[in-house]
Amino acid sequence: MVKRVMAAAAAAMMTVTCLAGCGGGKQAKDADEKIKIFSGYLGNMTVGDDNSPIYKTLHEKLGIEIEPMSSNTNSNDAATKLNVLLASGEVPDIFVSSGVDINNRQYTQWIKEGIVLPLSDYSKDYPNIDNKLKQFDDLKALEEGKHYFLPIYSYEGNNETVGSSCTWIRKDWLKKLNLEMPKTTEDFIKVATAFAQNDPDGNGQNDTTxxxxxxxxxxxxxxxxxxxxxxKKVDGKWEPEIVSDNMKEALKAFQKMYNSGAVDREFVIGPSCEDKFISGKAGMIGGKGMWYDDMYEKFKAAYPDKNPEDMFCIMDDITNTSGYVRGNGQDNYYLMTAVSGVSSEAKQKKSMKLLDYLLSDEGLKLMRYGVEGVDYEEKDGKITRTVPNDEKTGRQKKMAAVDSVAALKSLVTWDSLFMYDDEPFKERRLEYSKHAIERDSKFPNPLRYLKLDEEKISNVKKKELETYFFETATNMIINNEDIDSGFEKMKQEWYKRGGTAYVEEINAKAKEAGL
Amino acid sequence: MKRSLGEKAFNVFNIIFLAICALIMIYPFYFVVIRSVMPYQELVQSKLTLWPKSFTFESYKAILGYKYITSGFLVTVMLVVCGVPLTLAGNLMFAYGLTKRDLPGRAFINAFITIPMFVGGGLIPGYLLIKNLGLINSWLSIILPAFMSTYYLVVSRSFFESIPTELEESAMLDGASYLTIFIRIVIPLSLPIITTIALFSAVNRWNGWYNAMLYLNDKNKWPLALVLRDILINNNTSDMAADNRDSMFMMEENLKMATVVVSIVPILIIYPFIQKYFTKGMMLGAVKS
Known part of the structure; x- marks a missing residue:
């Protein structure tokens, strides 16, 4: 018995020793040379010991070596890990974060502590970075007058504001109920009510919304x-739309639609809207035109004997109650890339060089198509990809699936309009996306770049005000309370709880900015 | 023995009540299993079906063919196989030592191990420690922090204290050392607590993802729980299809359900075999005469 136990103990010790060998021996040796990159969007990127032609090209062209520091694809996990790294003093050479969209205190602290490099101070030597920062010049107002973060742009072009949303509508339901495609808010309510009450799926049950x-x-x-x-600017003063008369009217319509079933009564619990749309429980949902192919395939799989194109489509833009189509302009970026302010000068230069290259046409082409002669052939300007097909789709694999290093593209762009030639519904998806961009880019948030005083109105307080408003509004809608009187009470309370300071601060800062 | 009408009615009520409770417990798992094999066409109908019209095992095929699930599974098995014996060896020996009244500094050691139970070291110092030990991106960063546990120590110490000291004294009279007594007397008498700690430790290691998220940069080294979290929370089935979201979408729901089944089943299989010891261990550790 004793021998057996001793043998087990020895085996355990050997296991521990073997596992210790799994630690980063080689890493430690090369750690000083490699550019450490932290991003939650590097997927399964592996570098160094694999046969990545893209990595070899990068190495030859820029003379850099890379060490990915994370595979986290969950933004919360990535944020947690980044915070731990920064708090531990282990600042990655390049890292992706929410940048100026985290909260004033945090990124201002990063700037103060020198954790992030002022990119605009060095960008004259890096023309592609310089150009991109100029596109987002307004962001400087939030970053102490300099650019510390490189926005990861969504769409090519010079737009600072873009959009991507659409509304999916059941075309077959419109046809069955003999309804026209809605064009105005009034039409929208009429169609939604008909979808809820006139049995569009013909199953004899009142089970649709x-x-x-x-x-x-x-x-x-x-x-x-x-x-x-x-x-909104009213008589020279910026007024919050959340407590406007239009909002009151919106809530009244909301309540009416809730009562008639024209809007999903389960909205409070956050239903799976897409499932409801596909399964024939909802007639309209929000979405993105770029994902038309996805919706098409889902309908095809759910209804193999039907043509998806006869079942759903994108709803036309709706003229609102004020008589125009109002878009919802969004920033043409999501997340931001920073270069460590505490790395060695040599590493900072290499980091800037890498980002500049990724932003160049050549870099973008490398990330999209890989290496010429390996992943594609080019003749007379026409690119013919030579990568293998994906077994399931039968189409050629995307670059990141062929060479994981192509995921580096996500340090500078989401390249949201880019598609390979063999992608389904390419033209249509492009058309939908461009339309959304054109529509929404006309509606930027004019106060987007005002840096508000945290002491006067903090992000937490702003969130509290919004939460108060929506909780009260939801209760009024669900409990069928009178919106007219309830809204006025809610408005007064909103101002009392901090809204007044918020509006004052917005107006003061807008005045300073000449808005 | 003849039972009265009241007793019979009480029994019938009990049976019905417990059957309903059992059903409430079993149904979610049954739901998950059924949804994991239900074809997409039926799945989107969103009906609560007790039995699907047809079955598909595509999701299981996809999961078992997904390299991160396979590697995650192997990593987790390795973590359990290596980690549990280490946890047992460390905690049991330490706890046994603490039962000896003549152990020098016993009160100090007791306080030393109890304080961290109430006041932890914190996230950043923990990260710095692992980093300075050179264990970032190494599996040891997952194994070692869970090596010792105050909870296991306290439970096993209480258990050992319940073993009659006369047994040890008689062994000592026969010339046995502390090690011999521990191995030949204490261990065989402590199967319930050993099984309990082994099970706790195994389940913790099987389900653990947080440390792996912090310390392991390489996805190939991720344990199963983190891979599953990636799939379930992030809805990240795209990576599974090697960046071809459209080829996998139809199985997203099946995939999620199937991943849950895959992660639960191994632990579920172990439970019945050690349940006997497990219950006993919990009870014995709880009361000290």
Whole structure:
């Protein structure tokens, strides 16, 4: 017995020793040379010991070596890990974060502590970075007058504001109920009500809803010319739209639609809208035109004997209650890339060089198509990809699936309009996306770049005000309370709870900025 | 023995009540299993079906063919196989030592191990420690922090204290050392607590993802729980299809359900075999005469 136990103990010790060998021996040796990159979007990127032609090309062209520091694809996990790394003093040479969209205190602290490099101070030597920062010049107002973060742009071009949303509608239901495609807010309510009450699926049951959305924020407030997170200039003063008369009208319509079933009564619990749309429980949902192929394939799989194109389509733009189509302009970037301010000068230069290259046409082509002669052939300017097909789709694999290093593209762009030639519905998806960009780019948030004083109105307080508003509004809608009187009470309370300071601060900062 | 009508009615009520409770417990798992093999066409109908019209095992095929699930599974098995014996060896020996009244500094050691139970070291110092030990991106960063546990120590110490000291004294009279007593007397008498700690430790290691998320940069080294979290929380089935979201979408729901089944089944299989010891261990550790 004793021998057996001793043998087991010895085996355990050997296991521990073997596992210790799994530690980063080689890493430690090369650690000083390699550019450490932290991003939650590197997927399964592996470098160094694999046969990545892209990595070899990068190494030859830029003379750099890379060490990915994370495979986290969950933004919360990535943020947690980044915070731990920075707090531990282990600042990655290049890292992706929410940048100026985290909260004033945190990124201002990073700037103060020198954790992030002022990119605009060095960008004259890196023309592609310089150009990109100029496109987002307004961001400097939030970053102490300099650019510390490189926005990871969504769409090519010079737009600072873009959009991507659309509304999917059941075409077959419109046809069955003999309804026209809605063009105005009034039409929209009429169609939604008909979808809820006139048995569009013909199953004899009252089990459908008109428009499904998740949480109270998802209601289409734009159709009533209002948004909960915007301000409107009225008689020279910026007024919050969240407590505007238009919002009151929107909530009244919301309540009416809730009572008739025209909007999803489960909105509070956050239903799976897409499932409801495909399974024939909802007639309209929000979405993105770029994902038309995805929706098409889902319908095809759910209804193999039907043509998906006869079943759904994108709804036309709706003219709102003020008589125009109101878009919802969004920033043409998501997340931001920073270069460590505490790395050695040599590493900072290499990091800048890498980002500059990725932003160049040549770099983008490398990330999209890989290496010429290996992943594609080019003749007379025409690119013919030679990568293998994906077994399931029968189409050629995307670059990141062929060479994981192509994921480096996500340090500078999401390249959201780019598609390979063999991608399904390419032209149509492009058309939908471009339309959304054109529509929404006309509606930027004019106060987007005001840096508010945290002491006067903090992000937490702003969130509290929004939460108060929506909780009260939801209760009024669900309990069928009178909106007219309830809204006035709620408005007064909103101002009392901090809204007054918020509006004052917005107006003071807008005045300073000449808005 | 003849039972009265009241007793019979009480029994019938009990049976019905417990059957309903059992059903409530079993149904979610049954739901998950059924949804994992239900074809997409039926799945999107969103009906609560007790039995699907047809079955598909595509999701299981996809999961078992997904390299991160396979590697994650192997990593987790390795973590359990290596980690549990280490945890047992460390905690049991330490706890046994603490039962000896003549152990020098016993009160100090007791306080030393109890304080971290209430006041932890914190995330950043923990990360710095692992980093300075050179264990970032090494499996040891997952194994070692869970090596010792105050909870296991306290439970096993209480258990050892319940073993009659006369047994040890008689062994000592026969010339046995502390090690011999521990191995030949204490261990064989402590199967319930050993099984309990082994099970706790195994389940913790099987389900653990947080440390792996912090310390392991290479996805190939991720344990199963983190891979599953990646799939379930992030809805990240795209990576599974090697960046071809459209080829996998139809199985997203099946995939999620199937991943849950795959992760639960191994632990579920172990439970019945050690349940006897497990219950006993919990009870014995709880009361000290």
């Amino acid at each position: 008109g428009y499904s959305f998740s949480k109270v924020y998802g209601f289409p407030y734009d159709l009533f010319d209002t948004r909960y997170n915007r301000f």
